[in-house]
Amino acid sequence: MGSWFLRSGWSKGELARQVNRGARQLGAHHISTDTSRVRRWLDGEQPREPIPKILSELFSERFGCVVGIEDLGLRTAHQSPSVSGVDLPWAGPQTVSLISEFSRSDLMLARRGFLGTSLALAAGPALIELQRWLVPGPVGHEGARAVAAEATADRSRRASRLSQPELELLESTTMMFRQWDAQCGGGLRRKAVVGQLHEVTDLLQESHPQETSRRLFKVAAELAELAGWMSYDIGLQPTAQKYFVLALHAAKEAGDRPLGSYVLSSMSRQMIHLGRPDDALELIHLAQYGSREQATSRTTAMLYAMEARAYANAGQPAKCKRAVNMAEDAFEDCTPDEGDPDWIRFFSEAELNAENAHSFRDLAYVAGRSPTYAHLAFPRMERAVELFGKDDEHQRSYALNLIGMSTVHLMRREPEQSAELAGRALKIAKRVRSERVNNRLRKTVDVAVRDFGEVAEVVDLTEKLAVELPDVTEAAAQAI
Secondary structure (H helix, E strand, O other), X not given: OHHHHHHHOOOHHHHHHHHHHHHHHHOOOOOOOOHHHHHHHHOOOOOOOOHXXXXXXXXXXXXXXXXXXXXXXXXXXXXXXXXXXXXXXXXXXXHHXXXXXXXXXXXXXOOOOHHHHHOOOOOHHHHHHHHHHHOOOOOHHHHHHHHHHHHHHHOOOEEOOOOHHHHHHHHHHHHHHHHHHHHHOHHHHHHHHHHHHHHHHHHHOEEOOHHHHHHHHHHHHHHHHHHHHHHHHOOOHHHHHHHHHHHHHHHHHHOOHHHHHHHHHHHHHHHHHOOOHHHHHHHHHHHHHHOOOOOOHHHHHHHHHHHHHHHHHOOOHHHHHHHHHHHHHHHHOOOHHHOOOHHHOOOOHHHHHHHHHHHHHHHHHHOOOOHXXXXXXXXXXXXXXXXXXOOOOOHHHHHHHHHHXXXXXXXXXXXXXXXXXXXXXXXXXXXXXXXXXXXXXXXXXXXXXXXXXXXXXXXXXXXXXXXXXXXXXXXHHHOO
């Protein structure tokens, strides 16, 4: 823990105050830390629960990556399945109960920080638990009877009151929520998605024909994944991961392996964002293996593209290039009659170019702003910006790729072009509620100021950013 503390720049008193604040948010009012207690932790004393979890959250936020309890050299007590990250029971009734409990808590608390600090991000060896996604559920007559008996004992079963048109409406509503997210960002409709998810868990506690139950679990999986994605987009990382894990459980109950692979790809993207490329690779390889016989060409291309992103961030250029080529080859095999589900519809030619461009851009960063990789990123990023510029639906993606193109121009030492693209992204950022967009824009402008602070276009952009997109993280969170 000592090295993390030294790098943080905090004083012992400041860390003590932050721990006490986190404890109050958890309701642990008996925790009262001071500088002498912090000094004992730095000397090797093991803090009591829930302090290790609070410290993990504080250092993770400080450094912008997952700093696990074990990374700090601390131990944690065993957590119950209802609050731990990924160690959940893989059974239908428990999945429904956990989704219902978590979505209800999210709706009731509805303020940033509470759920985020009452959960710990799972990373490293803990993610091995997700391999159970591949284990078949109970099969045969005895297995079916066991599941039915458990459902009867655990839940009050009511006769189905869900008609076919109502089920179809639920499915189409999920598609509508996904479109809203692409247009408006995660901050505008997240609570509505969580509310719809909670309603679906109520329906899953009724008795339905097998096919209806399967479709309801599929709806629950898509909504939970979308709730996780929206939470990730606005910076609620532990909350996002919990929704992703619940979505994976629901996808397993629905028997939908490609949907499960999509959930794992979202978890992989989150790990890349948090600076855990090795974990991202584990997740994406699990997704590829699990869906290898059922995924469409478009889904396969998306998984290869995410594999390339993970390899890029892990500093493995040869494997990154191979995955980029595999993604492009798989995308060429896409046909309209392949039956792509709606959740993969976003992976267009624009998105393919965007992912592969960002892989080469990330390689350039890892290689010390390598001009070779920046050169490889440029035409793909340029094509992505061109295509997203004609797409009124995926406005957040358009903004992210304008910012990406801006960073490539900075690597090529072209600050004027970089400032122009960032300015265009700023106009979209004002309409889209996405902390990812806002943070990437701010970081890009910070780099421009650091390297080209005397350039007039950069000075003008900096002034516009301060006026038009102030840091409103807390204000935005209050509205969620």
